[in-house]
Amino acid sequence: MTSEAAFPANFLWGAATSAYQIEGQPLADGAGPSIWHRFAHTPGRVANGDTGDLACDHYRRFEEDVALMADLGLGAYRFSVAWGRVLPEGRGSVNAKGLDFYRRLVDALLERGIAPMITLYHWDLPAALHDRGGWLNPDSPAWFADYAQVLFRALDDRVPLWVTINEPWVVTVPGYLDGELAPGHRDPFEAPRVAHHLLLAHAEAVAAYRSLGGRHRIGLAVNLEPQHPASPTPENQAAARRRDAFINRWFLDPLYLGRYPAELATIFGAAWPEFADADLARIRSTSDSVLGGSLGTGCATDFIGVNYYSRGLVRADPNTQPLGAIRISPENAPRTTMGWEVYPPGLTETLLWIKEHYGNPPTYITENGAAFDDPPPADGLVPDPERVDYLRAHLRAAHAALEQGADLRGYFVWSLFDNFEWAQGYSQRFGLIRVDPPNQARILKASARFYQNVIRANGV
Numbered sequence: 001m002t003s004e005a006a007f008p009a010n011f012l013w014g015a016a017t018s019a020y021q022i023e024g025q026p027l028a029d030g031a032g033p034s035i036w037h038r039f040a041h042t043p044g045r046v047a048n049g050d051t052g053d054l055a056c057d058h059y060r061r062f063e064e065d066v067a068l069m070a071d072l073g074l075g076a077y078r079f080s081v082a083w084g085r086v087l088p089e090g091r092g093s094v095n096a097k098g099l100d101f102y103r104r105l106v107d108a109l110l111e112r113g114i115a116p117m118i119t120l121y122h123w124d125l126p127a128a129l130h131d132r133g134g135w136l137n138p139d140s141p142a143w144f145a146d147y148a149q150v151l152f153r154a155l156d157d158r159v160p161l162w163v164t165i166n167e168p169w170v171v172t173v174p175g176y177l178d179g180e181l182a183p184g185h186r187d188p189f190e191a192p193r194v195a196h197h198l199l200l201a202h203a204e205a206v207a208a209y210r211s212l213g214g215r216h217r218i219g220l221a222v223n224l225e226p227q228h229p230a231s232p233t234p235e236n237q238a239a240a241r242r243r244d245a246f247i248n249r250w251f252l253d254p255l256y257l258g259r260y261p262a263e264l265a266t267i268f269g270a271a272w273p274e275f276a277d278a279d280l281a282r283i284r285s286t287s288d289s290v291l292g293g294s295l296g297t298g299c300a301t302d303f304i305g306v307n308y309y310s311r312g313l314v315r316a317d318p319n320t321q322p323l324g325a326i327r328i329s330p331e332n333a334p335r336t337t338m339g340w341e342v343y344p345p346g347l348t349e350t351l352l353w354i355k356e357h358y359g360n361p362p363t364y365i366t367e368n369g370a371a372f373d374d375p376p377p378a379d380g381l382v383p384d385p386e387r388v389d390y391l392r393a394h395l396r397a398a399h400a401a402l403e404q405g406a407d408l409r410g411y412f413v414w415s416l417f418d419n420f421e422w423a424q425g426y427s428q429r430f431g432l433i434r435v436d437p438p439n440q441a442r443i444l445k446a447s448a449r450f451y452q453n454v455i456r457a458n459g460v
């Protein structure tokens with residue numbers, strides 16, 4: 001199959017999941033509950049009362065699932081560790097059985113020649129730490145670094161890629177500002193402090209990794225979404241710039257430029273605290289990470305993980321505080337069942353924006369995919385042409401950025417399985433492989449076969 005877009009020789013092809021969304025049995029073998037276990041079991045928080053109690057039953061079925069990953073020819077698999085399985089109280093004594101699950105998963109992957117990419121934090125904070133203030137507590141960066149060290153010591157010789165935190169913006173805004181996700185707070189005074197502690201947690205974990213002599217790569221995964229004015233009025237253009245700072249630059253500017261975007265102080269007003277310069281210095285990733293030469297004084301992040309789904313079409317709206325901007329959906333544009341516009345050029349734009357603004361750091365697309373109302377299986381395969389089209393278009397968009405010099409090193413589909421889509425429960429299907437919690441059958445979709453061919457051809 002001649003591919004229009006041929007990727008570099010060692011390009012990494014993967015798929016991504018997270019612990020609470022697929023594992024099930026969140027309290028098995030001594031694990032401690034997370035804020036998502038609590039949140040999902042709070043009536044009214046999750047669609048249809050869905051919870052992660054069973055999910056994709058991956059905690060029990062992981063060998064079968066790794067075999068499926070090998071069938072697809074994945075070069076890598078991105079998954080997260082449930083903090084509360086390893087440290088039931090979030091800190092203190094290690095739960096050997098919990099850690100052992102992840103050892104066995106890593107071994108199974110390596111036996112199949114699949115590189116593990118581990119996300120240390122994908123939103124499931126141990127409830128015991130939340131009861132001590134969680135990410136609001138100034139001790140939270142130290143808690144996170146101690147947890148990270150347990151994993152580094154146990155697994156680092158076999159894990160080539162580490163992600164500290166998945167989407168700190170989503171932990172902060174739906175978690176602490178609009179209250180849609182766990183822990184469901186709605187407080188503009190809390191959100192900036194949570195964000196700051198997440199950045200410090202990232203920096204402390206990276207510093208711990210270096211001090212342990214970590215030889216591999218460690219990065220941060222951020223959700224990025226280009227912001228376009230709905231129409232070129234000055235108000236809409238200003239609103240798009242505000243939303244760009246609020247979503248795209250909040251975490252990357254401190255990490256790569258050593259400062260928060262100025263817009264955030266304006267957006268949050270009195271709720272925006274004075275942050276210590278020493279903190280910003282600690283957070284800042286010097287350009288010379290381990291990959292790029294000697295260690296700098298900052299936290300030396302090795303790569304950016306980009307989670308891309310769509311763009312934001314922005315209209316100024318004084319009634320929507322604190323941003324004064326709303327995201328609108330274009331009438332006639334194709335959209336996924338999440339309501340997100342299908343907009344492949346936004347991926348090219350995002351990758352080139354990173355190159356221009358942050359010195360072209362090594363980058364992985366750590367999530368890209370789409371939710372659609374898949375039809376039922378026909379002859380043992382789910383026909384999902386919309387997802388095939390989405391993936392093909394976004395792979396071509398990623399390739400366009402590569403051709404323009406972006407240092408893109410890999411691509412992970414979100415997601416390997418249909419799984420627990422947070423507040424929307426199992427109503428959204430993102431998988432290459434269909435899973436229905438009641439019967440737990442794994443049924444390949446056409447997009448899985450499409451992706452298998454992309455990997456074989458190393459191109460699309």
Ligand SMILES: OC[C@H]1NNC[C@@H](O)[C@@H]1O
Nearest residue numbers: 018167307367414421430
């Ligand atoms: O909404 C789709 C995905 N987005 N990024 C984080 C993942 O946990 C979500 O399922």
Ligand SMILES: [Ca+2]
Nearest residue numbers: 074075113114
């Ligand atoms: Ca391989």
